[in-house]
Amino acid sequence: ARQQVNERLTPISASLPEGAEPVMGPISTGLGEVLMYTIEYEYPDGKEAPRGGAVGWQSDGSFVTERGDRLDSDVAKAAYLRTIQDWVVAPLMRSVDGVAGVDSIGGFEKQYLVQPDPARLTGYGLSFDEVIDALEAANLAEGANFVERAGEALLARVDARLGSVEDIEQAVVSTREGVPIRVGDIATVSIGGDLRTGAASLNGDEAVVGTVLMRAGENSRTVSAQAAERLEEVRSSLPKGIVAEIVYNRSSLVDATIATVEKNLVEGALLVIAILFLLLGNIRAAIIAALVIPFSMLMASIGMNRLGVSGNLMSLGALDFGLIVDGAVIIVEN
Template structure:
């Protein structure tokens, strides 16, 4: 009836909803700012905005539209099994343990569920505890299998079960020192940090020392033509350890130096690979 388009209404609303500055006036050493507040403050002011005129009569927004408060524009939707749901997310604070927080959230969710009206159910869609427990289980499995493989390989290589077991005892001791250092440096125990504990590097020095001691024991026993006494075995083992301890330490240190450049990484790469180094 008024021959107005939607763009005409948008233009009128935009031009009548703005604060305009008109500079300032200097008087007696003082400055007076001049501005015209033109932003609308309520629905009644929107209704009175003039869009145009017909036959000398102003046409206002209220003449062509129903002005009322509406809802915000929808930017998304949470659905589950094809039905709309209300989604809530529990954010983890810096420094908190994800497993502990997830357990506390689950307990709180059960309390909330008892007070919900009939037909409304609150349940967990994604629980980070499952990922944490799966990660821990994977680490435990890898550690056990790795230790077992080390013992088997040592037995096949050295040909002496007692020597293989003695060498394998280095694994828990080395891991104790490694985990102690991780705790002191506040390095989290994850797949990257625990996976970097290489059994090959851990027992490399021990294998060299034990193998050299076994060789010297065999040579000494063949030279004397009899079974060595306890004191003779101790002296031979001590001499064999002293013979290879320095190159063994240098070899282990050379391998460990390879990880030092990783400590220079920054950003996302640094956060990911620093625990490994």
């Protein structure tokens, strides 16, 4: 079915507007959300945070990243969290066996905003198109062939991609009498974000929420436990001042459900024996009715093992021994 959908998407892509590209979602179901975690600042909004270091919160309320970028707006700070999720955490979480994909909610997709000053443009005799062309020309990565030495070929390339606000400000738009006119001379450059399509918060503070999606047919308890272990490993590679916390783990919920089913089965069997003995006055009839519970559970477990049905919330919830006991009581009464 996915192959057929992919074949239909190929011709459709040619008729869509420039930059629009349809993609299929992960091979998951509506019950595939097995792990949710948050990416946030260790000290949200800089409250009680140590200040003045080379990296982290500064005395003016801004946050300096390990690359040296100064985040002085709420949008830039939220975009930094989303960047870490999309480029550091999510790729590592996708490599877990049984994971179909990772969804991201909150923050902003990082963008560099160049806002030209019309008055300065007019003064230099420049247009918006010239600024756009200059930015495109300054953001290149080209291969420069190779150099042979001692029987080895050494690849050479020129990487002139823009990677910071300072790089963009230094891009040359034009020259006047041999003096270069740079982007920083005619425009304001800052870190911004794309149009927001969702938001997330943790205890009232801006955060990014990542959701691990399980591949259809996998064991949710196993996948969520492995994903939680991987997140523990990922924490060591997070930039300074950023933390990741698990807020929902399906394996914990399944373990709690198994414990509840176990407890209810034992207590239910004892109650059935006691009540039927009091009402019927016959211990043999009470035991016969009570034995339906473990035998039904045993048969269901055998069938689940043979058919490969995992012990998840849906399958465990279907084993409602109350319905089983109703049938047993009717049998005993007859």
